[in-house]
Amino acid sequence: MLAPPMLKIALDYAYAMRDGTPGGLDRVEFDRAQPSFEAALDAVLAKVTDGTLGFWDAPADAALGKAIADFAARVPAEVEDVLVLGIGGSSLGTRAIMNALAGPPELTYARPGRRIHLPDNSDPWVLAELLRLLAPGKTLALAVSKSGGTVETAAQVLVVREWLEKGLGAKWTERFAVVTDPNVGPLREMARAHDLAAFDVPSNIGGRFSVLTAVGLLPAAMAGLDVAGVLRGAASMAEQCRSRQLASNPAGVLAVVSTLQHRLHGRNIHVLMPYADSLRSLTAWFVQLWAESLGKRTDRAGRTVEVGPTPVPAIGATDQHAQMQLFMEGPRDKILTFIDVKERPVDLPIPKADGAFGYLGGHTLLGVLDAELRGTRLALARDGRPSMTVEIERVDAEHLGALFFLFEAATAIAGELYDINAFDQPGVEAGKRLAFGLLGRKGFEDARKEVEDAEACRPTSYRVAT
Amino acid sequence: MLAPPMLKIALDYAYAMRDGTPGGLDRVEFDRAQPSFEAALDAVLAKVTDGTLGFWDAPADAALGKAIADFAARVPAEVEDVLVLGIGGSSLGTRAIMNALAGPPELTYARPGRRIHLPDNSDPWVLAELLRLLAPGKTLALAVSKSGGTVETAAQVLVVREWLEKGLGAKWTERFAVVTDPNVGPLREMARAHDLAAFDVPSNIGGRFSVLTAVGLLPAAMAGLDVAGVLRGAASMAEQCRSRQLASNPAGVLAVVSTLQHRLHGRNIHVLMPYADSLRSLTAWFVQLWAESLGKRTDRAGRTVEVGPTPVPAIGATDQHAQMQLFMEGPRDKILTFIDVKERPVDLPIPKADGAFGYLGGHTLLGVLDAELRGTRLALARDGRPSMTVEIERVDAEHLGALFFLFEAATAIAGELYDINAFDQPGVEAGKRLAFGLLGRKGFEDARKEVEDAEACRPTSYRVAT
Numbered sequence: 001m002l003a004p005p006m007l008k009i010a011l012d013y014a015y016a017m018r019d020g021t022p023g024g025l026d027r028v029e030f031d032r033a034q035p036s037f038e039a040a041l042d043a044v045l046a047k048v049t050d051g052t053l054g055f056w057d058a059p060a061d062a063a064l065g066k067a068i069a070d071f072a073a074r075v076p077a078e079v080e081d082v083l084v085l086g087i088g089g090s091s092l093g094t095r096a097i098m099n100a101l102a103g104p105p106e107l108t109y110a111r112p113g114r115r116i117h118l119p120d121n122s123d124p125w126v127l128a129e130l131l132r133l134l135a136p137g138k139t140l141a142l143a144v145s146k147s148g149g150t151v152e153t154a155a156q157v158l159v160v161r162e163w164l165e166k167g168l169g170a171k172w173t174e175r176f177a178v179v180t181d182p183n184v185g186p187l188r189e190m191a192r193a194h195d196l197a198a199f200d201v202p203s204n205i206g207g208r209f210s211v212l213t214a215v216g217l218l219p220a221a222m223a224g225l226d227v228a229g230v231l232r233g234a235a236s237m238a239e240q241c242r243s244r245q246l247a248s249n250p251a252g253v254l255a256v257v258s259t260l261q262h263r264l265h266g267r268n269i270h271v272l273m274p275y276a277d278s279l280r281s282l283t284a285w286f287v288q289l290w291a292e293s294l295g296k297r298t299d300r301a302g303r304t305v306e307v308g309p310t311p312v313p314a315i316g317a318t319d320q321h322a323q324m325q326l327f328m329e330g331p332r333d334k335i336l337t338f339i340d341v342k343e344r345p346v347d348l349p350i351p352k353a354d355g356a357f358g359y360l361g362g363h364t365l366l367g368v369l370d371a372e373l374r375g376t377r378l379a380l381a382r383d384g385r386p387s388m389t390v391e392i393e394r395v396d397a398e399h400l401g402a403l404f405f406l407f408e409a410a411t412a413i414a415g416e417l418y419d420i421n422a423f424d425q426p427g428v429e430a431g432k433r434l435a436f437g438l439l440g441r442k443g444f445e446d447a448r449k450e451v452e453d454a455e456a457c458r459p460t461s462y463r464v465a466t
Numbered sequence: 467m468l469a470p471p472m473l474k475i476a477l478d479y480a481y482a483m484r485d486g487t488p489g490g491l492d493r494v495e496f497d498r499a500q501p502s503f504e505a506a507l508d509a510v511l512a513k514v515t516d517g518t519l520g521f522w523d524a525p526a527d528a529a530l531g532k533a534i535a536d537f538a539a540r541v542p543a544e545v546e547d548v549l550v551l552g553i554g555g556s557s558l559g560t561r562a563i564m565n566a567l568a569g570p571p572e573l574t575y576a577r578p579g580r581r582i583h584l585p586d587n588s589d590p591w592v593l594a595e596l597l598r599l600l601a602p603g604k605t606l607a608l609a610v611s612k613s614g615g616t617v618e619t620a621a622q623v624l625v626v627r628e629w630l631e632k633g634l635g636a637k638w639t640e641r642f643a644v645v646t647d648p649n650v651g652p653l654r655e656m657a658r659a660h661d662l663a664a665f666d667v668p669s670n671i672g673g674r675f676s677v678l679t680a681v682g683l684l685p686a687a688m689a690g691l692d693v694a695g696v697l698r699g700a701a702s703m704a705e706q707c708r709s710r711q712l713a714s715n716p717a718g719v720l721a722v723v724s725t726l727q728h729r730l731h732g733r734n735i736h737v738l739m740p741y742a743d744s745l746r747s748l749t750a751w752f753v754q755l756w757a758e759s760l761g762k763r764t765d766r767a768g769r770t771v772e773v774g775p776t777p778v779p780a781i782g783a784t785d786q787h788a789q790m791q792l793f794m795e796g797p798r799d800k801i802l803t804f805i806d807v808k809e810r811p812v813d814l815p816i817p818k819a820d821g822a823f824g825y826l827g828g829h830t831l832l833g834v835l836d837a838e839l840r841g842t843r844l845a846l847a848r849d850g851r852p853s854m855t856v857e858i859e860r861v862d863a864e865h866l867g868a869l870f871f872l873f874e875a876a877t878a879i880a881g882e883l884y885d886i887n888a889f890d891q892p893g894v895e896a897g898k899r900l901a902f903g904l905l906g907r908k909g910f911e912d913a914r915k916e917v918e919d920a921e922a923c924r925p926t927s928y929r930v931a932t
Contacts, residue, residue: 009931009932010930010932012928013928014926015924017928019928020925088786088787092788104595105572107595107599108572108573110575120784121783121835122831122835123782123831123832124810124813124814124830124835125742125810125811125812126570126743127814127831128812129569129573151834152834155826155829155834158817158819158826159814162817189821189822236932269735269776275589277587278591287789288787291791292788292791294792294796295793296795297795306795307796307797308797312776315587316587317618318554318586320898321553321554321616321618322750323757324894325761325762325893326757326761326776327761328761329763330757334776344589344591346591348593350621350624355652356614356652357620357652360620363621363905364590365622365625367905368588370904371900371902371905372897372901374900374921375899375900375902375903375917376900378897378917382896428786430794431790431794431838431842431843431845432786433845434841434842434845435837435842436841437841438836438840438841439825439826440825441825451841455844458481459483459486462478462479463476463478463479464477464713464714466474466702466868
């Protein structure tokens with residue numbers, strides 16, 4: 001039933017190796033990583049097999065794709081706006097899909113078709129403007145939270161539920177769907193109590209690894225995008241990433257080169273720089289994935305290690321005029337991953353001109369973009385500043401799905417190589433606890449006092465004011 | 467003539483000091499920086515006085531504000547779209563202004579009023595969609611490039627000029643304005659040849675310091691925003707940043723704390739994290755300013771130093787669900803600067819609820835946001851992870867102008883403290899030269915051969931492909 005494989009994707013890491021750049025890895029260093037890579041991959045796949053790690057097999061879930069498509073097909077045509085209430089892993093993947101497959105975000109309202117809104121902050125600025133703008137009768141709300149209790153999402157759920165109820169009365173329940181834990185949590189309870197449409201975030205898939213579940217795919221399907229293609233591309237990449245030969249496993253190479261560049265050469269900053277405006281939001285999704293998965297205080301044995309590369313988003317060619325000066329001349333603490341797109345949906349020929357612009361005539365904008373990527377990459381490599389390039393044939397559903405999976409698998413493998421748990425996020429609990437205290441949540445009374453005492457005792461002399 | 471000062475802005479750096487966090491600076495260390503700060507400020511102001519550094523006095527240029535307002539007032543009402551052709555320093559400031567003062571970018575087409583478009587890439591994806599969408603008769607193009615020769619902008623200028631000419635004939639010249647060097651360069655020549663409206667980027671103001679000139683203010687004025695307010699806020703901040711007492715100079719404190727945290731404590735990653743969606747694009751503007759100004763290979767004496775902190779953009783509370791895990795538990799290589807906004811244009815009350823969401827009833831979304839900032843900041847400080855907070859009364863023209871100037875002045879002072887030239891960008895030349903070679907530009911024939919030879923010799927075995 002699958003279409004013939006249209007996936008053309010390659011990872012070129014010559015400019016991360018000593019043969020390609022003075023800042024690169026020895027081939028020997030790289031080859032020596034084969035056993036640790038194998039162990040890392042085996043550890044990941046063991047968790048896949050025993051069911052504790054769900055993201056790897058998610059793309060092969062044919063029933064999921066069908067359920068999502070069925071639901072999307074039943075959404076009434078009068079629904080023009082989908083209000084996604086979610087934050088972090090519950091919104092960044094959807095943003096990446098919409099940016100890549102629907103068009104530039106700033107042109108949302110200039111396009112035909114259903115709009116997907118992502119007011120993913122407890123700052124009410126965007127949501128308030130949306131509630132003024134949208135009509136309850138033409139809107140469907142989709143609350144996305146794995147635990148079902150995320151505070152920002154919970155607050156928005158209460159606000160939007162009231163807004164829908166005011167507009168639609170008891171029929172608000174027809175316009176409110178949830179994506180959450182299959183069994184427990186406040187959103188699941190709300191869905192049961194009001195018979196809301198509900199989809200699962202499988203218990204063994206964490207938020208930042210959930211784009212290939214209903215979390216990312218349900219909004220995409222409601223926008224009319226090719227969800228099956230996304231899953232197909234991801235499944236194909238999942239197959240390839242099972243290879244136990246490092247040199248034929250793109251996720252393995254991404255993970256090994258990144259972690260070796262960090263450990264052996266101190267490059268603790270990982271830049272993701274697609275030369276494509278349509279992949280801008282993919283970089284934000286990657287930043288969460290890499291930062292939250294690999295930034296950890298303790299290793300698996302409980303020893304304090306405080307590791308984690310810092311991911312940095314960039315866009316080519318735009319950032320040649322912003323961050324490239326630093327990448328080119330600053331500390332040698334970075335490795336870049338470019339994404340190069342071969343076929344594009346559109347190009348603009350540059351008219352002939354006299355004088356200073358004469359050299360541009362006969363070229364196209366894409367020709368300029370291509371020259372810039374090649375020039376920049378080579379200039380970096382010559383100066384000993386390493387990079388890799390992910391080449392994709394085009395930005396479509398298949399290739400986007402493959403990119404999602406590639407980075408997810410690379411993250412899981414890198415977590416093993418760092419010997420940390422890539423699937424938890426204990427570090428945000430301390431701040432959350434203090435915030436709950438301030439909000440008067442039961443059981444957090446001590447936390448409120450802690451913040452108030454600390455703020456009262458904060459030295460006041462370190463302050464400059466107008 | 468000026469409105470009464472409405473500016474309320476403060477910089478609190480208690481959580482960057484030992485008294486406020488175990489990861490902070492000694493008061494003695496800080497006080498010891500007074501002489502080097504004074505020398506740095508004096509060096510900056512000497513360049514201001516002798517005319518080599520123009521950004522400091524730009525906000526006081528009353529004639530500029532008037533000229534911009536006059537031009538904007540004469541733009542015909544039928545112009546619904548302004549197509550800004552510029553990249554880097556020629557677009558990031560405008561993006562920041564529009565985001566802060568006009569509204570969420572993704573709602574551009576849902577708002578009344580003139581639209582400002584910023585297709586700031588040689589990727590044709592956005593520009594091509596705009597050219598399909600816009601009508602030449604309702605569009606004004608604004609080309610922005612200090613040198614007038616920026617390749618991405620030049621290519622877009624030729625494309626858009628042809629598009630306008632096809633639509634309007636000889637009258638295209640009435641719908642094409644430029645902001646460029648006062649005397650030289652291809653855009654200036656084009657303006658002269660066709661009698662186009664033209665504004666200056668003063669020769670002594672670099673692209674990334676140019677938001678408070680026509681570069682940022684002309685698009686803002688055409689969008690009907692309060693340009694005079696932006697200048698007023700910036701001018702007020704410029705006054706305050708002349709203080710030679712470190713403890714009363716907010717730009718000095720930002721620069722000194724950041725550079726001391728880097729030098730003494732190895733914190734080479736500087737996170738800017740406003741708790742406000744309207745300041746999202748300000749972080750991208752800051753990233754360019756900080757990265758391109760401070761990332762330098764050589765110091766003033768020509769010694770190789772390869773310095774430069776890496777700026778990282780973040781948004782509160784959203785990034786508590788993305789990057790905060792890394793900031794909280796990862797390497798102690800970061801200092802955060804929060805921006806806290808006191809008054810907001812709108813809030814959303816959270817309806818009462820039973821059960822798990824009960825604690826939220828009676829709060830508002832802003833209450834949640836505030837609790838999150840306070841909780842997160844304190845949790846970081848307790849763990850020895852330093853931060854500063856810029857507090858502003860509200861996001862309006864005055865405060866935005868003040869923020870722009872604050873970060874510009876801090877950057878200039880930090881450049882002196884690093885003993886590098888904060889106002890050049892030599893590092894991007896190497897890549898540009900190679901790209902020009904590929905584009906067949908005259909005089910760059912060698913560069914073409916260099917790229918082709920290098921690519922031909924690139925080892926091909928470091929490649930994984932589907």
